Amino acid sequence: MQEVLDTPIEFLKGVGPQRAELLRSELNIATFGDLLQHFPFRYVDRSRFHSVKELNEEMPQAQLRGTLGALRTVGEKQGRRLVATLTDATGSVELVWFKGVRWLQASLKPGQEYILFGKPNAFNGRINFPHPELELAASWEQGLNATLQPVYNTTQKLTAKGLGSPAIWKLQKTLVAQLTGQLSETLSPDLVDWLAGVSREEAYRQVHAPQDQARLDSAVRRLKFEELFFIQLQLLEQKRLLQEQVRGNVFAQVGQYFNSFYKDHLPFELTGAQKRVVKEIRKDMGSGRQMNRLVQGDVGSGKTLVGLLSMLIALDNGFQSALMAPTEILAQQHFATLSRFLEGMPIVVRSLTGSTKAAERKSILTALRLGEVHLVVGTHALLEDRVVFQRLGLVVIDEQHRFGVAQRARLWKKSEVAPHVLVMTATPIPRTLAMTLYGDLDTSVIDELPPGRRPIRTVHRSDHARNAVFGFLEEEIAKGRQVYVVYPLIEEGDPAKMQGLELKDLTDGFESLSRRFPLPKYALSMVHGRMDQATKDYEMARFKKGETNILVATTVIEVGVDVPNASVMVIENSERFGLSQLHQLRGRVGRGAEQSFCILMTGDKLGNDARARIETMVRTNDGFEIAEVDLRLRGPGDLMGTQQSGLPELHIADLVADAALLQQARQVAIRSLDQDPGLRDPRHAPIARALAERTRGKPVWGRIS
Numbered sequence: 082m083q084e085v086l087d088t089p090i091e092f093l094k095g096v097g098p099q100r101a102e103l104l105r106s107e108l109n110i111a112t113f114g115d116l117l118q119h120f121p122f123r124y125v126d127r128s129r130f131h132s133v134k135e136l137n138e139e140m141p142q143a144q145l146r147g148t149l150g151a152l153r154t155v156g157e158k159q160g161r162r163l164v165a166t167l168t169d170a171t172g173s174v175e176l177v178w179f180k181g182v183r184w185l186q187a188s189l190k191p192g193q194e195y196i197l198f199g200k201p202n203a204f205n206g207r208i209n210f211p212h213p214e215l216e217l218a219a220s221w222e223q224g225l226n227a228t229l230q231p232v233y234n235t236t237q238k239l240t241a242k243g244l245g246s247p248a249i250w251k252l253q254k255t256l257v258a259q260l261t262g263q264l265s266e267t268l269s270p271d272l273v274d275w276l277a278g279v280s281r282e283e284a285y286r287q288v289h290a291p292q293d294q295a296r297l298d299s300a301v302r303r304l305k306f307e308e309l310f311f312i313q314l315q316l317l318e319q320k321r322l323l324q325e326q327v328r329g330n331v332f333a334q335v336g337q338y339f340n341s342f343y344k345d346h347l348p349f350e351l352t353g354a355q356k357r358v359v360k361e362i363r364k365d366m367g368s369g370r371q372m373n374r375l376v377q378g379d380v381g382s383g384k385t386l387v388g389l390l391s392m393l394i395a396l397d398n399g400f401q402s403a404l405m406a407p408t409e410i411l412a413q414q415h416f417a418t419l420s421r422f423l424e425g426m427p428i429v430v431r432s433l434t435g436s437t438k439a440a441e442r443k444s445i446l447t448a449l450r451l452g453e454v455h456l457v458v459g460t461h462a463l464l465e466d467r468v469v470f471q472r473l474g475l476v477v478i479d480e481q482h483r484f485g486v487a488q489r490a491r492l493w494k495k496s497e498v499a500p501h502v503l504v505m506t507a508t509p510i511p512r513t514l515a516m517t518l519y520g521d522l523d524t525s526v527i528d529e530l531p532p533g534r535r536p537i538r539t540v541h542r543s544d545h546a547r548n549a550v551f552g553f554l555e556e557e558i559a560k561g562r563q564v565y566v567v568y569p570l571i572e573e574g575d576p577a578k579m580q581g582l583e584l585k586d587l588t589d590g591f592e593s594l595s596r597r598f599p600l601p602k603y604a605l606s607m608v609h610g611r612m613d614q615a616t617k618d619y620e621m622a623r624f625k626k627g628e629t630n631i632l633v634a635t636t637v638i639e640v641g642v643d644v645p646n647a648s649v650m651v652i653e654n655s656e657r658f659g660l661s662q663l664h665q666l667r668g669r670v671g672r673g674a675e676q677s678f679c680i681l682m683t684g685d686k687l688g689n690d691a692r693a694r695i696e697t698m699v700r701t702n703d704g705f706e707i708a709e710v711d712l713r714l715r716g717p718g719d720l721m722g723t724q725q726s727g728l729p730e731l732h733i734a735d736l737v738a739d740a741a742l743l744q745q746a747r748q749v750a751i752r753s754l755d756q757d758p759g760l761r762d763p764r765h766a767p768i769a770r771a772l773a774e775r776t777r778g779k780p781v782w783g784r785i786s
């Protein structure tokens with residue numbers, strides 16, 4: 082931002098050091114620019130005046146014009162308050178203040194005409210106004226008295242210190258007036274034209290002191306566009322720099338490994354979407370630039386295979402690959418899957434996780450260094466410095482959101498030329514969010530499931546229906562199917578934080594299921610995060626082999642676990658799960674040819690959001706649609722997968738409500754950079770300047786994958 086906006090807030094008239102400190106600690110407002118970007122969250126329409134006669138207590142707020150009567154203090158101690166009346170042609174109302182009495186007595190002028198704004202209350206059959214806003218009609222008529230009055234976020238502490246919303250508004254008006262003629266334009270003339278001709282300065286003025294609704298709307302649109310546009314420019318510019326500056330190994334050929342696997346080992350035809358994505362990946366890896374590609378694909382869309390095919394291309398070009406998974410269970414499963422797929426091929430696959438025994442680890446590390454291992458599958462253990470590759474060419478990261486940026490950067494250091502990076506996620510992200518979060522990556526979508534899958538049937542059952550549900554499980558098991566029963570457990574993977582109560586839910590559930598499905602006719606397994614790895618593995622293996630009928634588990638089975646014979650997923654206390662988690666869990670079934678079911682158990686009472694989540698799950702199997710609903714319910718910041726991925730802070734735009742504008746902003750950004758890569762055209766000068774300001778001091782490598 083420009084210098085004037087960097088001015089410390091204490092230098093604004095009406096602020097000073099004490100208030101500045103409060104604004105900083107309470108609202109993170111430290112500069113003029115911060116205040117300006119503290120946008121109203123709504124506007125109150127003050128174009129209409131009410132008469133005393135028409136007031137009632139249902140009204141959320143009312144505006145009166147009348148004469149202030151005498152001020153009186155009544156009551157004692159705690160009950161002490163200041164009262165007055167306001168009278169218009171139709172009657173009078175009582176005004177009451179419990180705080181700030183002395184100051185009010187000194188500043189209010191009985192007998193004068195005032196504009197009152199506040200919430201009408203009824204007391205003893207009379208309307209009164211507790212703590213109304215009052216402004217002298219004379220000064221109101223002169224001031225920047227918007228008929229649309231902005232309402233600002235503030236805090237209790239600030240309000241108590243006289244910095245409630247009206248006071249913040251006053252500061253905004255002071256600031257906007259002071260900045261007149263000082264705010265430089267950040268968009269090109271044709272963009273300003275396209276945005277209804279609203280200049281930057283005008284936009285801020287209208288947002289903080291709107292003249293009318295139409296001008297306010299244009300101003301808001303301009304500011305939202307600007308915010309989204311610069312985020313996109315930054316992402317695209319970052320991507321361009323990466324492509325320019327970072328070399329990538331050229332995987333020029335598709336050779337023996339890939340072809341023989343494709344011809345002789347692949348047990349099924351690839352889906353059209355898989356073929357398309359593999360082609361995109363091949364193109365990236367042959368380009369001489371480093372690949373940074375995100376593959377989004379719903380649960381069960383066959384991402385593992387896409388990863389494997391990419392690794393075979395690396396191998397055909399003489400490079401090793403690593404596949405990283407977020408959990409031990411998933412890493413082991415990937416290892417088993419890859420080993421099975423590659424059976425009979427001269428390819429060495431090893432797995433390296435936290436629980437790999439020391440001797441084995443040593444041999445794997447040596448083999449990796451010597452290039453004797455072609456593919457390695459593992460968890461975070463792969464990031465350790467002692468893991469050295471002979472020639473690492475490709476890193477496939479499964480379930481990307483579980484890996485932090487810093488961790489990914491560590492992988493980066495493992496070879497001379499940056500390895501190609503393929504990130505796979507089964508947590509579909511709404512398009513708008515993906516554009517913002519991953520705007521600097523290339524993305525592919527596997528939007529097709531392998532043929533022959535039957536859509537999972539999802540139902541909602543209350544705890545009362547438990548017996549019927551058990552009866553249903555019995556029938557399915559009699560048909561040879563297997564069942565998951567999942568309990569919510571928070572803080573999985575951190576046993577110290579696991580709450581005893583929740584573990585009790587799980588073990589109680591296990592016991593009651595054991596009574597209903599007793600040995601020797603039935604067998605049950607149980608898996609939870611507090612178990613040691615060996616027990617977990619043993620229990621999982623029994624279920625996978627079909628030795629047990631029911632797996633009682635926590636969300637350790639959430640990601641990626643693949644047991645095609647399991648056809649029923651029962652989720653206990655499903656109201657306590659987030660949408661994407663429910664969708665992930667449901668994705669554990671429906672992997673075979675049989676009809677699969679997901680049964681969402683809940684208590685009787687459901688909050689609105691919980692009900693919306695359950696209804697969404699019952700209505701659709703489409704992960705992208707579910708992600709959209711999730712975004713609506715929770716907002717972008719809390720969406721799974723976004724917490725640590727560096728979502729830029731938005732002051733005015735909203736990724737849900739402004740999806741169309743975001744799309745436009747991205748297109749305009751792409752077009753501008755295509756036409757004028759360095760933004761050197763004089764028309765683009767304001768944009769180039771603003772962009773340079775924004776990226777000042779930020780490393781190009783900041784968000785590398």
Ligand code: ADP
Pocket residue numbers: 349350351352355378379380381382383384385386507531532641643645672
């Ligand atoms: P996800 O995308 O959730 O990681 P997986 O890679 O685990 O999905 O694949 C899900 C299942 O579908 C696996 O059993 C896999 O072998 C199978 N599969 C993958 N691609 C195909 C295909 N083209 N045709 C049939 N089955 C496939």
Ligand code: MG
Pocket residue numbers: 384385479507641
């Ligand atoms: Mg997977």
